[in-house]
Every structure is written in structure tokens, then in C-alpha cells.
Amino acid sequence: MAQVAVARPPEERRRRAQAWRSAAVRVGTVVLVLAALWGLWELYRWVWVTTGWTHPFPVNDITMPHLHTIFQALGQPSRVQGPLLISVLLDSAWFTAKEAAVGFLLGGVIGFFLACVLVHSRLLQRGFLPYIVASQTIPILAVAPMVVVWLKSGWQSVAVIAAYLTFFPVTINTLRGLQSADPRAHDLMRTYAANRWKVLWHLRVPASMPYLFTALKISATASVVGAIIGELPSSIQDGLGGAILNYNQYYSLQPQNLWATNLIAAALGITFFVVIVIAEKIVVRRAPVHVA
Amino acid sequence: MSVVKLEGLTKTFPRGNVTALQDITLSIEAGEFVSLIGPSGCGKSTLLRVVGDLVPPTAGTVEVNGKPAPRARADHDYGIVFQDSVLFDWRTVAKNVALPLELLGWDRARRKQRVDEMLRLVELTGFGDHHPWQLSGGMQMRVAIARALTFEPALLLMDEPFGALDEMTRERLNIELLEIWRRLGSTVVFVTHSISEAVFLSTRVVVMSPRPGRIAGIVDIDLPQPRTVDTREDPRFFELVTEVRELLRGVGADEHGSVLAEETA
Numbered sequence: 001m002a003q004v005a006v007a008r009p010p011e012e013r014r015r016r017a018q019a020w021r022s023a024a025v026r027v028g029t030v031v032l033v034l035a036a037l038w039g040l041w042e043l044y045r046w047v048w049v050t051t052g053w054t055h056p057f058p059v060n061d062i063t064m065p066h067l068h069t070i071f072q073a074l075g076q077p078s079r080v081q082g083p084l085l086i087s088v089l090l091d092s093a094w095f096t097a098k099e100a101a102v103g104f105l106l107g108g109v110i111g112f113f114l115a116c117v118l119v120h121s122r123l124l125q126r127g128f129l130p131y132i133v134a135s136q137t138i139p140i141l142a143v144a145p146m147v148v149v150w151l152k153s154g155w156q157s158v159a160v161i162a163a164y165l166t167f168f169p170v171t172i173n174t175l176r177g178l179q180s181a182d183p184r185a186h187d188l189m190r191t192y193a194a195n196r197w198k199v200l201w202h203l204r205v206p207a208s209m210p211y212l213f214t215a216l217k218i219s220a221t222a223s224v225v226g227a228i229i230g231e232l233p234s235s236i237q238d239g240l241g242g243a244i245l246n247y248n249q250y251y252s253l254q255p256q257n258l259w260a261t262n263l264i265a266a267a268l269g270i271t272f273f274v275v276i277v278i279a280e281k282i283v284v285r286r287a288p289v290h291v292a
Numbered sequence: 293m294s295v296v297k298l299e300g301l302t303k304t305f306p307r308g309n310v311t312a313l314q315d316i317t318l319s320i321e322a323g324e325f326v327s328l329i330g331p332s333g334c335g336k337s338t339l340l341r342v343v344g345d346l347v348p349p350t351a352g353t354v355e356v357n358g359k360p361a362p363r364a365r366a367d368h369d370y371g372i373v374f375q376d377s378v379l380f381d382w383r384t385v386a387k388n389v390a391l392p393l394e395l396l397g398w399d400r401a402r403r404k405q406r407v408d409e410m411l412r413l414v415e416l417t418g419f420g421d422h423h424p425w426q427l428s429g430g431m432q433m434r435v436a437i438a439r440a441l442t443f444e445p446a447l448l449l450m451d452e453p454f455g456a457l458d459e460m461t462r463e464r465l466n467i468e469l470l471e472i473w474r475r476l477g478s479t480v481v482f483v484t485h486s487i488s489e490a491v492f493l494s495t496r497v498v499v500m501s502p503r504p505g506r507i508a509g510i511v512d513i514d515l516p517q518p519r520t521v522d523t524r525e526d527p528r529f530f531e532l533v534t535e536v537r538e539l540l541r542g543v544g545a546d547e548h549g550s551v552l553a554e555e556t557a
Contacts, residue, residue, distance in 0.1 A: 182376075182378060184374050184376065184378045185378050185380070187341075187346050187372075187374070188372065188374070188378055190346060190365075191344055191346070191365060191370070191371070191372045192368065192391075192392050192395045192396075193365055193366045193367075193368065194395050198395055202391065202394070202395070203380070206380065206382045206383075207382075209382070284382075285381070285382050285423060
């Protein structure tokens with residue numbers, strides 16, 4: 001291992017070539033999987049349309065539009081003389097993204113602090129954890145109208161609804177992570193006469209980072225779902241939730257618009273997820289086995 | 293002055309009603325290198341933990357640097373090294389070594405200067421920016437030793453620090469440790485399950501008996517200082533190894549085997 005400090009040019013070149021190869025393989029895999037999914041969709045359509053099967057549902061241009069019509073719809077005006085569908089949807093996605101991001105940050109911070117408090121008291125854990133778990137058994141569709149009643153309809157109440165879905169995985173995973181440090185590391189901190197704040201800051205919190213990021217990845221996508229659902233009872237028209245409601249009403253005429261909206265919503269969730277993955281790569285410095 | 297002073301020390305664990313240590317009286321003077329050796333369950337690791345105030349004694353007194361053990365711990369009078377290096381993965385080597393100094397509130401410039409000195413002492417200059425997992429087991433242990441010594445404690449407690457390393461690395465680290473001990477003039481209490489390691493390193497070897505843990509005998513190691521690779525071939529070295537082994541056999545450690553099978557109790 002002592003050689004790590006010395007960079008060897010040929011080895012360096014070989015490593016770089018290998019990095020390029022593995023990147024190419026990864027991109028190739030993504031393209032292949034997408035092509036395969038596209039193929040499956042069209043194959044299913046073709047089989048059901050040619051045989052006329054009606055189970056589990058009859059296949060036609062309304063129930064399963066061609067994938068290329070969905071993508072074409074993105075490039076066409078959303079209504080007569082109106083802007084392109086893609087630009088309408090991107091505006092909606094941006095609006096929803098802001099709500100989801102605020103909710104995600106709010107939920108993440110609350111969840112993290114809750115875990116930091118709970119880790120110091122078994123009594124508090126026993127007292128509060130059942131209610132924290134119970135909070136997640138109530139469907140978000142039941143919670144959302146209450147939040148709107150309390151906070152008035154607006155993007156703030158949508159953010160709170162997104163936070164409601166975000167904090168739970170963060171609390172549970174961070175709590176586990178704060179407890180994950182080696183008992184001898186705690187002994188070591190004790191020999192330094194470190195108080196609980198120093199133990200929290202120098203040992204527990206850094207040890208919890210891999211757990212925290214696992215939770216943030218779950219929460220990132222959940223916050224987008226929370227924001228979209230939260231827009232419905234708030235009757236907010238500017239986000240993806242509004243767009244979904246709107247295009248749902250015109251589904252029998254233009255089914256590809258709803259499909260295109262779902263596509264953009266999925267892309268937004270993936271974007272949130274990828275941002276967390278990148279942040280994790282920067283923040284979490286661990287032995288390679290742990291990073292995987 | 294005694295750096296470690298134990299009087300009538302007894303430790304029982306309520307669970308299973310185990311008496312780990314019974315009536316231990318021992319005094320360790322400044323500058324000594326004392327090894328604790330004994331078969332499985334003799335409580336030598338527990339003894340070290342009591343000295344470090346990681347577990348409280350059931351009866352008797354423990355003084356470190358002339359103070360009660362909890363006071364000595366609060367005053368950072370000792371550094372400790374465990375069997376595993378217990379380095380923090382998320383910190384670089386330099387930041388691991390700097391950890392106790394950060395907790396003591398040293399400023400950045402002073403920390404850096406001391407860390408550089410310590411890395412030089414354990415011959416890891418140039419590895420400060422590496423992360424622990426990039427180092428071999430022996431190098432990780434040297435980082436742990438540097439971390440234990442950064443704040444210049446009077447006492448160094450070592451709990452089977454080289455137990456997990458291969459024979460060659462262990463012998464090299466033994467010589468390096470003695471070098472550091474000589475240069476810093478600190479006092480070392482060293483728990484080991486290797487007879488030859490105990491004899492090679494120590495000025496005194498404390499042989500302990502199991503269930504309940506008691507001191508079975510103390511062997512003064514009169515081998516000349518500084519110890520070198522030749523020390524291991526000195527006839528006196530073999531005599532002392534035999535003496536310690538006889539004592540261990542007397543306390544029911546049958547042959548080398550069960551002593552080696554010692555676990556950290």
C-alpha cells in the first residue's frame with residue numbers, strides 16, 4: 001500500500017483507459033435497457049392489437065399510445081396557438097421542484113434533529129417512536145387536506161406535505177446511523193473526556209452519514225410525490241399535480257399529454273435522486289466497501 | 293512517584309456474578325514498561341480499562357499520576373491504544389492524529405505542527421493526507437500510537453495493540469515502540485498474550501492468574517537497554533521467557549496454546 005503515494009505514468013494511463021471503458025459500458029447499458037423497454041412496450045401493443053385480446057384491457061391508441069407519439073407530443077403546442085407542451089410541463093416541473101425542495105430540506109432538517117435528540121434518550125425513543133411510526137400509517141391523502149385547512153392553500157402548505165413524507169426515513173435511518181459507531185470508538189472518546197456534544201459532532205454524526213444518505217435518497221423521491229399530491233387539495237394549478245389533473249380530464253382526446261406529464265414527473269424524481277447521489281459522493285469518505 | 297497505583301482493587305461484574313479481578317495491588321513507577329500477561333479470563337484487559345476509568349472498580353483504589361482515575365481521565369493523563377486501531381474512516385491520517393488536540397481546543401497551526409512531529413515519530417511522514425483504509429494494518433497501528441501520544445500523556449495504555457498483526461510486522465513495531473518509549477520517557481502498561489513480546493518489551497512482566505484475576509507473580513526483566521534484534525537471541529532472553537512460561541503453567545495456562553487463545557475479556 002506504500003506505493004499509493006507514487007504515481008506511475010503507465011499505470012495512470014491504464015487506469016484512465018479503464019475508467020473510460022467502464023463509463024462507456026455504463027452509458028451503453030442505459031441505452032440498451034431503454035431500447036429494450038421501448039421494444040417491450042411496442043411488442044405488447046402489436047401482439048394485443050393484432051390478436052384483438054381484451055385482457056386485462058383492450059389495447060388501442062387511447063389506452064397505450066405509441067411511445068413516439070408521447071415524445072412527439074412534447075414538441076407540439078399544448079393547445080391551439082399555445083406554447084409547446086414541453087415548455088408548459090417544464091414550467092410546472094420547476095414549480096413543483098421548488099415546493100419539493102423546500103419540503104425536502106424542511107423534512108430532512110427536522111428528521112435529522114429529531115434523531116439527534118432521540119439518540120440521547122431511550123425514554124424519549126420509547127415515548128416518541130410509536131407516534132412517529134403512526135404518523136406514516138395515515139395516508140398522505142388524508143393528511144394533505146388538513147394541512148391546507150391549517151396553513152391555507154399555497155406552495156407553503158405543499159412544502160409541509162412534502163416534508164411530512166420526507167422526515168420519517170431520515171429520522172429512522174439517522175437514528176440507526178448515530179448508534180452505528182464502534183463501541184471502542186466511544187471508549188476512545190471517553191478517554192478524551194469528550195462530552196456528549198463532542199461525541200455527537202466528532203463521532204456519531206460522521207458515523208451516521210452513510211445511513212443519512214440512504215434515507216435522503218428515499219426521501220428525495222418521496223418529496224416529489226408529496227409535492228405533486230399536495231397540490232391536489234390545495235388546488236394549485238401551476239405545478240405537475242395541476243397538470244396531471246388537467247390532462248386527465250382530456251385523456252380520451254389526447255392521452256399522450258398525460259403520459260408525457262408522467263414522464264416529466266418521473267424525470268424530476270430521478271433528478272432529485274441524482275443530486276443526492278452526487279452530494280453523497282462528495283460528503284461520504286469511506287473505505288470503498290462501504291461506499292458501494 | 294508512582295504513575296499507576298492500585299490498592300486492593302477488585303472488580304466484579306453483576307451479570308453472571310463474575311469476579312474479574314480480586315485484590316490487585318500494584319505500583320508502576322515513572323518510565324517503566326510493564327506488561328500484563330495471563331491466560332484467558334484473567335482480567336488483564338479489564339485491569340487496563342479500570343486504570344483508564346472506562347469501567348469503575350467494585351472495591352479498592354486506583355490512582356493515576358497521584359489522582360483518582362476519573363480525575364486523571366478528565367485531565368488527559370493517559371493515552372490508549374486498542375487491539376484494532378479504531379481510526380475514524382472519514383478523517384485523513386493527519387486529522388485522526390489531530391483528533392485529541394481538536395477536543396482539547398488547540399488552534400490549527402499548533403495542531404499541524406504537532407501532527408507533523410508525531411507522523412515523523414512513527415515514520416509516516418507523507419501519509420498525512422491518506423485515509424486509514426489506504427494503509428496496511430501495521431501502518432494503521434502506528435497512526436493509532438501517534439494519536440495516543442499527541443497530547444504527551446504521562447501514561448500510555450496498550451490493549452494487545454499488535455495482536456492482529458503478522459509476526460514480522462509485530463517484531464518491527466516492537467522495536468519502534470521501544471524507540472518511542474525511550475525518546476519520550478513515558479510510562480507504558482501493555483497487555484499482551486505473547487510471552488516473547490512481553491519479555492522483549494518490558495522492564496517488568498506481571499503474570500496474572502484466571503478466575504478470579506489475581507497477580508500470580510512479577511518477573512523483573514534485566515535485559516540490557518536498548519533492546520535490539522539481537523536481544524531475542526540472548527540466552528538471558530530465553531531464561532526469562534522460560535521463567536514467565538513456568539509461572540503461567542503454574543496458574544493453569546497449559547502450554548503456549550491457551551495463552552495464545554486469549555481473548556480480550
